[in-house]
Amino acid sequence: MAHKIRKRTARPQGAASRTRRAPRSQPARRVLVLVATRKGAWLYHGDATRKTWRVDGPHFLGHIISHLVLDPRDGRTLLAAAKTGHLGPTVFRSTDLGRTWKEAARPPAFAPAPAGENGRAVDHTFWLTPGHSAEPNTWYAGTSPQGLFRSEDGGVTWNPFSSINDDPRYRAWMGTVQDGTPDGPKLHSIIVDPRDSRHLYFAMSGGGVHESVDGGRTFTPIVKGLEVVEGFDATNISFHDPHCVRLCPSNPDRLYQQNHCGIYRLDRPSNEWVRIGKNMPKRVGDVGFPLVVHPRDADTAWVFPMDASTVWPRTSPEGIPAVYVTRNGGKTWQRLDSGMPERQGWWTVKRQAMTADAQDPVGLYFGTTSGELWTSRDEGRRWACIARHLPEIYAVEAAELA
C-alpha cells in the first residue's frame, strides 16, 4: 500500500491547549461506566481521578444486553435492554445501581396485528433514552425491527409511541429485516431537545433521520445533504443509513451524525446536513459507527473511523486504531491514538460503544467488539485499556454519581 498510516508522535494540536487548562474547582463527581455486552453487563466505578476502576459484574451473565443507561434525573435508576439467545426481549430496572433488578411489567411490544395479518414482534430493544428533565420517569426506547416506544413510569410499563410503528409510509421506509444491519434493522439515536420536550429526533438503520416538533404526534424525515450508497436514489428515505446522531448539549441547534456514507453536521434551523467528513484524511475515510459530542463545546466531536473498503471489514483502517477529533465543527480533524496498539489492532467499535463523561477535561470511553474497554482522561490525548477479555461490547455509557 502506497500510503501507510503513521502513528502521531506529536501532541495533537487543539487538544493540547484545552487540556492544559486547570480543571474547574468543584467537588469531584465519581464516574460510573456502564458496559453492555453480548453476554451480560458490567459497571466500572471510577475513583476521583478516573485512574483506577472497581469492576462490578457480570450482571445478567449470558443475557444479550443492548443498552444500559442511568437516569441522569435521579442518578440511581438503571435500565437494561435485555434478551437471550432463546428468550424474548425485556427491560430490567434497578433503583439501587444494580444491587437488585426487577423486570418491566410490560416491556416494549408492538400492537397485536388484526386477524390474518402478519404483525411485527420486537426482537430486541436496542436503544434507551431518558426523557426530558421536566418529565421525570419518562423514557423512550428504540427497537429492532424499528419501533418507537415510551414509558411514563420509569420503565415499568411501555407503550408504542407515535404513529410511526404502524404508519404505512414509515413501514415502507423501515424496509424488511433484509434491509437492516446484520442483527436486525434498528431504531436508534432517540434525542430529546433539552429546551423543549416536544422536540424529538430519531434515526433508523435503515430509514433516515426524523424530527418531531409536536411531541411525537408526527415525524418528518430530515435527510437533505445526506449521501447514500452510489447508484441508489437519495430521495428514497429507506436508502439512508444513519449510524449515530448526537445533539450538542451546549448548543441544541447543532447535531452531528456518523452515517454509513460519511460524517455530517447540521445547524438548525437549516435542514441540510453538511458532510464534514470530507475533511478527514483520505486514507482513513469518514465511515464509522459511533460519534461523541463534547458536553460544553459544540465545535468538538470525536469519531472512531473504520475500514469501509472492498467488503467492508469495519475494522480500524490498516489495523492501526485511532480516534479522530475535530475542535472546529469539522473543518479539520486530528488523530488521537497515543497508548493504542501501533500495529495489528483490528478493532470494531459499535455505534453505542463510545461516549464521554461531563468532567473537565472530558473523559472518553470506548469498548471494542473484541471485549476491551479503553479510556482517556484528557479528551483523547492519551489512552489506556482498563478492561480486556470481556464479551463483545455493544454499548458504553458514562454517568456521574453525586
Place this chain on the structure above:
Amino acid sequence: MKVLIPSSLRSYTQHSEAEASGATLAAVLADLDRAYPGIRFRMVDEQSRIRRHIRIFVNGDQVRDLSQPLRATDEVVIVQALSGG
C-alpha cells in the same frame, strides 16, 4: 397440570416444575404468567407466535399451535432449542 421449565426460565419459577391449568396451551401459558409475571412474553411474542428458539412438547409431541386442547393429566415440557454461540 405439570409444566417442566427450562433452566433459562427458572429465574421466574425458582423450580424446574410448575403447576398450571387451562383447557388449551394458550390458557396454560396465561395461567403460568399469572403466577410468574413476565414468563409468557419470553416464550411467546406479541403476535402470539411461539418464539424461534422455544419448543413446547405435550406428552412428548411438539405443539406449535397455542389453541391445542389440553387435559389436566397432560404433561407440558418447555425446552430451549439451539440458538448458537
